[in-house]
Amino acid sequence: MVLTNRSKSVDECCCKQREIGDPTPIGLFAFGTTQIIYALYLIQIANITNHQIALGSALFYGGCIQVLSGVCSLYSGKTLSATIFCSFGGFWISFGFIYLPSSGIIDSFKNDPIMLRNAMGIYLTVWTFVTLLLLIASLRTTILEILTLSLVLTVFIFLDLANFTGLGIFSRIGGYFGVLGSFTAWYIAMARLLTKETSYFILQTFPMPNNNNNTDNNKSLRLV
16 A cells, blocks of 8 residues: 555656646747748838848747647647647748758749749648648637637738739738737737736637637637
């Protein structure tokens, strides 16, 4: 009996040591921050048309950090969250690598810019479809999460149109939707950080009907 109790105590200690913090806020901040930087460049704010500055955030914060957040989410048993973070983290890494001068990918199309636009259009269209699937998977989470993914989907659609038509107006419209999507992602991240234990106030994320965990605004997020 003594050995059994001691064994249980050891198991409980190990379980406590394996507990990790919530990886969701950092994943959402990485996503929202990288997206808004790129979105502002799409809008051509301050007449900026060179997007190279965004590569650092795309490769490391929006890319590596978001993938790491997804891995931690998977370790925590949050499959949908892990899928979303790892997918978009992988997107930002690949997207940044395409535009990295040393990769030579963009330079390989320098003699055929139309082929480059079509190739990027196909690339982004595939990610549009992936985003649609993730949106469908999140329909029983919260209104704000659904809104965020819907805005991301809209951004991809306009970027698809921009590449296939060559009309810059579509990129700029997509940029505005990207800014809105970043704000909603930041809001959800703050909703996860501002808990009853750590803050004087909390933020609502508006769980969808039939959400199985809608008793607490911060615990109701099945997505995260």
